[in-house]
Amino acid sequence: MFKFRNIGIAGLGLIGGSLALEVKRRGIACRVTGFSRRRSTLEKAKTGGIIDQYYLNFEKGLGDLDLLVIATPIRVMNDYFAKVRRNNPSLLVTDAASVKDGVVRDAEAILGKNSNFVGSHPMAGSEKSGIDAVRENLFEGRFVVITPSRHTKKGNLAKIRDFWRSLGAIPVMMSPQEHDRLIALTSHLPHAVVFSLVSLIEKAGRNNERLFSCVGSGFLDTTRIGKSNPELWAEIFMANRKNLIHWITEFEKKLSVMKRMLKEGNYEQLAGRLDALKKIREELDGKRKDI
Amino acid sequence: MFKFRNIGIAGLGLIGGSLALEVKRRGIACRVTGFSRRRSTLEKAKTGGIIDQYYLNFEKGLGDLDLLVIATPIRVMNDYFAKVRRNNPSLLVTDAASVKDGVVRDAEAILGKNSNFVGSHPMAGSEKSGIDAVRENLFEGRFVVITPSRHTKKGNLAKIRDFWRSLGAIPVMMSPQEHDRLIALTSHLPHAVVFSLVSLIEKAGRNNERLFSCVGSGFLDTTRIGKSNPELWAEIFMANRKNLIHWITEFEKKLSVMKRMLKEGNYEQLAGRLDALKKIREELDGKRKDI
Numbered sequence: 001m002f003k004f005r006n007i008g009i010a011g012l013g014l015i016g017g018s019l020a021l022e023v024k025r026r027g028i029a030c031r032v033t034g035f036s037r038r039r040s041t042l043e044k045a046k047t048g049g050i051i052d053q054y055y056l057n058f059e060k061g062l063g064d065l066d067l068l069v070i071a072t073p074i075r076v077m078n079d080y081f082a083k084v085r086r087n088n089p090s091l092l093v094t095d096a097a098s099v100k101d102g103v104v105r106d107a108e109a110i111l112g113k114n115s116n117f118v119g120s121h122p123m124a125g126s127e128k129s130g131i132d133a134v135r136e137n138l139f140e141g142r143f144v145v146i147t148p149s150r151h152t153k154k155g156n157l158a159k160i161r162d163f164w165r166s167l168g169a170i171p172v173m174m175s176p177q178e179h180d181r182l183i184a185l186t187s188h189l190p191h192a193v194v195f196s197l198v199s200l201i202e203k204a205g206r207n208n209e210r211l212f213s214c215v216g217s218g219f220l221d222t223t224r225i226g227k228s229n230p231e232l233w234a235e236i237f238m239a240n241r242k243n244l245i246h247w248i249t250e251f252e253k254k255l256s257v258m259k260r261m262l263k264e265g266n267y268e269q270l271a272g273r274l275d276a277l278k279k280i281r282e283e284l285d286g287k288r289k290d291i
Numbered sequence: 292m293f294k295f296r297n298i299g300i301a302g303l304g305l306i307g308g309s310l311a312l313e314v315k316r317r318g319i320a321c322r323v324t325g326f327s328r329r330r331s332t333l334e335k336a337k338t339g340g341i342i343d344q345y346y347l348n349f350e351k352g353l354g355d356l357d358l359l360v361i362a363t364p365i366r367v368m369n370d371y372f373a374k375v376r377r378n379n380p381s382l383l384v385t386d387a388a389s390v391k392d393g394v395v396r397d398a399e400a401i402l403g404k405n406s407n408f409v410g411s412h413p414m415a416g417s418e419k420s421g422i423d424a425v426r427e428n429l430f431e432g433r434f435v436v437i438t439p440s441r442h443t444k445k446g447n448l449a450k451i452r453d454f455w456r457s458l459g460a461i462p463v464m465m466s467p468q469e470h471d472r473l474i475a476l477t478s479h480l481p482h483a484v485v486f487s488l489v490s491l492i493e494k495a496g497r498n499n500e501r502l503f504s505c506v507g508s509g510f511l512d513t514t515r516i517g518k519s520n521p522e523l524w525a526e527i528f529m530a531n532r533k534n535l536i537h538w539i540t541e542f543e544k545k546l547s548v549m550k551r552m553l554k555e556g557n558y559e560q561l562a563g564r565l566d567a568l569k570k571i572r573e574e575l576d577g578k579r580k581d582i
Contacts, residue, residue: 123507143504172504182505185495190513192553193484196545198568200538201575203545204476212578213434213463214473216414218516219575222481225509226572230565234558241553247491248550252543254487254494259539262483262532271525277489281517284492284510287503 003166004029008065010058010080012036012045014126015096016071017134020050022167025136033061037076041131050134062087067163070095074235077103081110081117092116094160098125098183099239100147100176108151118160119147119176121183122169127227140168145183147176184243189251191233192244194226294457295320299356301349301371303327303336305417306387307362308425311341313458316427324352328367332422341425353378358454360411361386365526368394372401372408383407385451389416389474390530391438391467399442409451410438410467412474413460420520431459436474438467475534480542482516482524483535489517 007029009016020032034051035058036042042054055061062068062084070080074097084091093116097103100119107117122144126133144164148157161171174182204211237244261270298320300307311323325342326349327333333345346352353359353375361371365388375382384407388394391410398408413435417424435455439448452462465473495502528535552561 123505125507125509127509142507145504170504172501174501178501179505182495182502185491186502186505186510187507189491190488190510192549193488193546194513195565195568196542196549197481197484198572199545199548200476200480200541202568202571203541204473210463210465210469211473211477212575213436213461214414214470214477215575215578216416216433216478218416218418219477219481221515222485222513223572223575224512227569227576230569231562234562234565237553237561238556238558241556245550245553248546248553250491250494251487252546254490255484255539255543257490258483258487259536262528262536262539265529265532267525267529270528271522274486274521274525277486277493278518278521280493281489281514284503284506284514285518287506 003163004067006031006033006065006067008033008035008061008068009051010035010068010070011072012041012051012131012134013071014129014133014138015122015124016069017045017050017131018124018136018138019069019071019096019167020045021134021136022139024050026166028163028166029067033065035061044131048134059083059087062091065091067091067159068093070097073232074099074103074239078106078110081107085111085115090116092118092156092159094118094120094163096120096122097239098187098236100145100179102239104147104149104176108149113151116153116156118152118156119149120160120164121145121147121179122164124169125187125228127225129229129232137168139164142169144169144171145179146171146173147179148173149176180240181243184240185247188236188240188244189247191225191228192237192248193251194223198223198226294454296357297322297324297355299324299326299352299359300342301326301359301361302363303332303342303422303425304362305420305424305429306413306415307360308336308341308422309415309427309429310360310362310387310458311336312425312427313430315341317457319454319457320358324356326352335422339425350374350378353382356382358382358450359384361388364523365390365394365530369397369401372398376402376406381407383409383447383450385409385411385454387411387413388530389478389527391436391470393530395438395440395467399440404442407444407447409443409447410440411451411455412436412438412470413455415460416478416519418516418518418520420523428459430455433460435460435462436470437462437464438470439464440467471531472534475531476538479527479531479535480538482519483528483539484542485514485517489514 009020032051034045034054045051104119124138124142300311323342325336325345336342395410415429415433
């Protein structure tokens, strides 16, 4: 029944914590080992029953694992790769980072091209973060992008794909470069746009009660992702800034088309355009319901 | 108990229909009279019990009303004002349009400055529209902006304010010009931005399945308002295009600040900025919970 003997999860935030919970709930491993810089997080995970044991000293617990999922902030991932190389270099390793090209390159450079790393990105983020945001079935019906490189071994790819499937996720394969280009459009650009919208509220006056009375559910839903973890997002933006800058430039062009239509004042043209865009947006809902 | 004898509601979409339903539920009028261009909508409203009677011929039912709420598309409002002037020129009239300066000017020009019009905008819109979107308690706890002009009579203003209060809404007063300036930022700009985001998806390939697998709940929530009624929004954009163009230009400046920060690549600076923006966005939730 168990697919793994001992799965290690480094970083017990929304993604890592929900992963631990789900591995336990679904009986995917005999044992789940948690790693975190914070003892309070580890204690909470142990008490909550989502991990069986934990280590503050990462190097100590590595030797006994047969799978490690790194779900930490990007900036500490290379430390983890170096520790894996020193303590258990043939360990099967995946991750959950929102950028893949740099992460996969770093993993292969540090672990060696003959190592057993496969990059993953589950589409299960939220504006909520930390162990208190952990929830059941976070991955059910969600896509997970798996990003093999030319060094990825076929057997490892199959194991990681099956691991995500057993959590309820839908694996999709693409290169790390394609992932970063697409995710910059579908996730990183919307965050940059929303942060810019929120900064206009700052400019218009934080203490303007009449302004607040004009804020409806449309604005709040559109800018919900503006409540996301700032350190996490600053890291993501930095790690994917070339693609993000590209899409901001493309977005600026689309916005200037909109502005020109407004200046021209042709109602029929504008209504026709908005109708076409509504249909594209509705198609996206359809894609999700197909799952 | 009844505040009004016979309230007429022109336009039985999300706003007008929900208004009729709420007037009935709360016993605000002895009778609710519906007006619409579509017989099928009127039949549905009558059968559903949200109106007591209806007229396809607007002029016929006007004489007996003591309040008329115009919740139609903007482009037909002037026809309604002209019919009120011909058939019941002293009738108390309000509306629910998302733009106010042009509407209030037109109402006063057509009805005469001595008439009894008071402009309203309930913050209760949605991407859903039409009579099938009608729901209970749509106005409960929502702001409604009431926009008196220098011609508005104090007694009428009090009546319209009390009318919205009796529906559960929270009235806020501001000039039509201030309303249009603020709402362009909090509602019309986000729509323009979201439509531009969706048009990038069109460009990136509608049949790109790998692109769809990178669309998560963040993108879907952020662009939910992209499913809004295109004719309604083309009208709103046109009616408030001067303010909207102003805010698009301001938004472009904020986005270029973001782009410059990305190019400079200073993580600390970016993380600090995103942290400040997160706090501003969270304050907006707080304002809603204060209600």
